[in-house]
Amino acid sequence: MTTWPEGVGRRILPVTDSTMAEAARRAPDTVGTEWILALDQTAGRGRRGRPWSMPPGNFAASLILHPSEPPQVVALRSFVAALALRDALIAVGADPAALSLKWPNDVLLEGGKLAGILLESLGDGRGGLAHLVIGFGVNLAAAPDAAQLEPSAVRPVSLAETADLVVAPEAFLDALATAYAAHEARFTTYGFGPIRTAWLAQAARLGEVITARLPNDSVTGTFCDVDMEGNLVLETAKGRRPIAAADIFF
Numbered sequence: 001m002t003t004w005p006e007g008v009g010r011r012i013l014p015v016t017d018s019t020m021a022e023a024a025r026r027a028p029d030t031v032g033t034e035w036i037l038a039l040d041q042t043a044g045r046g047r048r049g050r051p052w053s054m055p056p057g058n059f060a061a062s063l064i065l066h067p068s069e070p071p072q073v074v075a076l077r078s079f080v081a082a083l084a085l086r087d088a089l090i091a092v093g094a095d096p097a098a099l100s101l102k103w104p105n106d107v108l109l110e111g112g113k114l115a116g117i118l119l120e121s122l123g124d125g126r127g128g129l130a131h132l133v134i135g136f137g138v139n140l141a142a143a144p145d146a147a148q149l150e151p152s153a154v155r156p157v158s159l160a161e162t163a164d165l166v167v168a169p170e171a172f173l174d175a176l177a178t179a180y181a182a183h184e185a186r187f188t189t190y191g192f193g194p195i196r197t198a199w200l201a202q203a204a205r206l207g208e209v210i211t212a213r214l215p216n217d218s219v220t221g222t223f224c225d226v227d228m229e230g231n232l233v234l235e236t237a238k239g240r241r242p243i244a245a246a247d248i249f250f
């Protein structure tokens with residue numbers, strides 16, 4: 001049985017618009033760390049403003065944090081979050097060998113998209129952050145209809161359909177909160193180095209040719225590294241190219 005991490009808050013809502021929006025509303029009145037789980041979302045959102053649909057039984061939660069590091073260091077928590085999500089999936093029975101991490105922050109199961117992570121923050125007006133919200137969406141029960149996604153999107157999968165595992169959102173929250181607390185402690189104590197190493201060990205398509213689609217450009221090269229700033233590094237015909245933000249296509 002998983003125990004809930006000490007000093008961490010938890011709210012479970014039957015429904016909300018988006019746990020990201022709910023968390024942002026609550027963040028100014030939240031002193032420490034708090035999880036918000038919703039059993040349904042009416043306006044779930046994904047990266048780049050895409051909608052995030054949520055079939056019943058899927059997992060939607062956001063974590064409110066008040067980190068004190070500079071924003072570029074805070075952003076490295078997308079890797080912390082991905083490792084925690086992987087550990088939580090293993091804790092509920094997923095096969096570690098079937099899981100991989102797709103830069104910047106998807107978790108794949110047998111090559112299909114099982115989960116996505118979204119980071120949103122608010123500046124404090126002094127160059128730091130007032131809060132960070134990390135959102136986790138996991139297809140526990142069912143994958144969204146692929147027809148609703150962009151044609152080039154990674155095929156969605158669910159834990160129930162692909163791994164034959166039935167896990168309730170509340171139970172998954174226990175596993176994720178515990179896993180996140182462990183990785184957060186490692187990050188704040190030892191920095192990004194061990195997180196980067198652990199993430200690279202689980203990276204999908206490392207050493208293979210992939211394409212990064214940027215707003216006005218597309219870069220194809222061999223995925224050779226993630227650097228200490230969290231950039232994806234592609235080895236291209238013109239040399240090594242660090243990429244801070246992009247959609248990745250295999």
Ligand SMILES: O=C(O)CCCC[C@@H]1SC[C@@H]2NC(=O)N[C@@H]21
Pocket residue numbers: 017018019020021041043044045046047048050052059060061062106115116117118135136137138
């Ligand atoms: O585009 C992605 O892959 C990120 C998806 C993040 C979805 C989660 S579900 C919980 C939280 N609330 C939201 O509205 N979005 C995030």
